[in-house]
Amino acid sequence: MLSIGEMSRRSGVKVPTIRYYEQMGLIDAPERSAGNQRRYTRKELDRLTFIRHARDLGLSLEAIRELVRLSEHPDMPCAEAHVIATAHLAAIRERIARLKRLEKELTRIEAACHADHVGDCNIIQVLADHALCESEH
Amino acid sequence: MLSIGEMSRRSGVKVPTIRYYEQMGLIDAPERSAGNQRRYTRKELDRLTFIRHARDLGLSLEAIRELVRLSEHPDMPCAEAHVIATAHLAAIRERIARLKRLEKELTRIEAACHADHVGDCNIIQVLADHALCESEH
DNA sequence: CTTGAAGCTATAGCGGCTATAGATGTTACA
DNA sequence: TGTAACATCTATAGCCGCTATAGCTTCAAG
Numbered sequence: 001m002l003s004i005g006e007m008s009r010r011s012g013v014k015v016p017t018i019r020y021y022e023q024m025g026l027i028d029a030p031e032r033s034a035g036n037q038r039r040y041t042r043k044e045l046d047r048l049t050f051i052r053h054a055r056d057l058g059l060s061l062e063a064i065r066e067l068v069r070l071s072e073h074p075d076m077p078c079a080e081a082h083v084i085a086t087a088h089l090a091a092i093r094e095r096i097a098r099l100k101r102l103e104k105e106l107t108r109i110e111a112a113c114h115a116d117h118v119g120d121c122n123i124i125q126v127l128a129d130h131a132l133c134e135s136e137h
Numbered sequence: 138m139l140s141i142g143e144m145s146r147r148s149g150v151k152v153p154t155i156r157y158y159e160q161m162g163l164i165d166a167p168e169r170s171a172g173n174q175r176r177y178t179r180k181e182l183d184r185l186t187f188i189r190h191a192r193d194l195g196l197s198l199e200a201i202r203e204l205v206r207l208s209e210h211p212d213m214p215c216a217e218a219h220v221i222a223t224a225h226l227a228a229i230r231e232r233i234a235r236l237k238r239l240e241k242e243l244t245r246i247e248a249a250c251h252a253d254h255v256g257d258c259n260i261i262q263v264l265a266d267h268a269l270c271e272s273e274h
Numbered sequence: 275c276t277t278g279a280a281g282c283t284a285t286a287g288c289g290g291c292t293a294t295a296g297a298t299g300t301t302a303c304a
Numbered sequence: 305t306g307t308a309a310c311a312t313c314t315a316t317a318g319c320c321g322c323t324a325t326a327g328c329t330t331c332a333a334g
Binding site for chain 4 (some may be wrong): 016020037060
C-alpha cells in the first residue's frame with residue numbers, strides 16, 4: 001500500500017494535484033488507513049501515471065476522463081480513442097502553425113528596430129498599429 | 138466620445154474584457170456620461186488596440202502593462218521593450234519546439250494502432266506505459 | 275514516548291477572461 | 305413626449321488546472 005507522498009514521488013504528480021484529480025473524478029477515492037490517510041494500490045499508481053502521461057501530451061482532463069473510461073472497458077471499439085487523439089493532434093498542429101506566424105512577426109518586429117529611445121521604437125509602434133503587420137493573427 | 142460598445146466593435150475586445158482591463162490597470166478609467174456610462178476618446182481606443190494586438194501576439198497582461206508604461210515615456214531608452222519582445226520570442230520558440238515533439242509522439246501513437254477494440258489499442262497502451270515513448274516530455 | 279515529517283480538510287488565489295442577475299441609461303421612432 | 309428596445313452599469317460567480325495557505329491529526333523513526 002502506497003501513501004499519497006509515495007504516489008507523488010513515483011508518478012511525478014504533486015500531492016495536492018492527486019487529491020484534486022480524485023475530486024475531479026479522474027481517479028477513484030482510495031482506501032484509507034485507520035487514521036484516515038489515503039492508501040493506494042499498484043493499479044492506482046498505474047492510472048495516475050497514465051493521467052500524468054496524457055497531461056504531458058497536453059490532453060485536457062475532460063479528454064483524459066474519456067480515455068480512462070475507455071481503458072476500463074477493453075472490449076469496446078477503440079475508434080473513440082482515435083477520435084480523441086486525432087482531434088488533439090489537429091489542435092496541436094493548429095497551435096504550432098499559429099505560433100510560427102507569431103514567431104515570424106515578432107522576429108521581424110525585433111530585427112527592424114535600431115532606435116535608441118521608445119519614441120522611435122518599432123516594437124511599440126508596430127503593436128500600436130495593426131496595419132503594419134505582415135500576417136493576419 | 139465613444140461608448141464601451143463602440144470601443145468593443147472597433148477594437149475587437151469584448152465589452153466585459155474592456156472593463157476587466159480597466160480594473161487590472163491596463164487602461165485608465167475613462168470619463169463618464171451624466172448617467173455614469175463610460176465615454177472614451179480616440180486616444181483610449183488606440184491604447185486598447187495596442188493591447189489587443191499585443192494579446193494576439195501572446196504577450197501576458199503583465200508584459201503589456203510594461204509596454205504601455207514604456208510607450209507613455211517616448212524619451213526612455215527602448216532596450217526594455219527589446220528585452221520583453223526577445224524574452225517572449227524565446228518563450229514562443231520553446232513552445233513550438235515542445236509542441237513539435239508532442240506532434241511527433243501523437244502521430245506515432247496514432248499511426249501505430251490498427252486494433253478494433255480498446256484492449257489492444259496502442260493509444261491507451263502507450264499512454265499507460267511511459268517506457269514506450271520515444272521522446273522525453 | 276517524543277518529535278518532526280507527512281497527511282488531512284477546507285478555502286482562497288492564480289491568469290485572463292466569460293457569464294449571469296438585476297438595476298439603470300440611452301436612443302429611435304410614433 | 306412616451307415608450308420600447310437595446311446598451312450599459314455593478315457585483316458576483318464560474319471556467320481550467322492547478323497551487324498555496326491555515327490549522328489540525330496521524331504516522332514512523334529513534
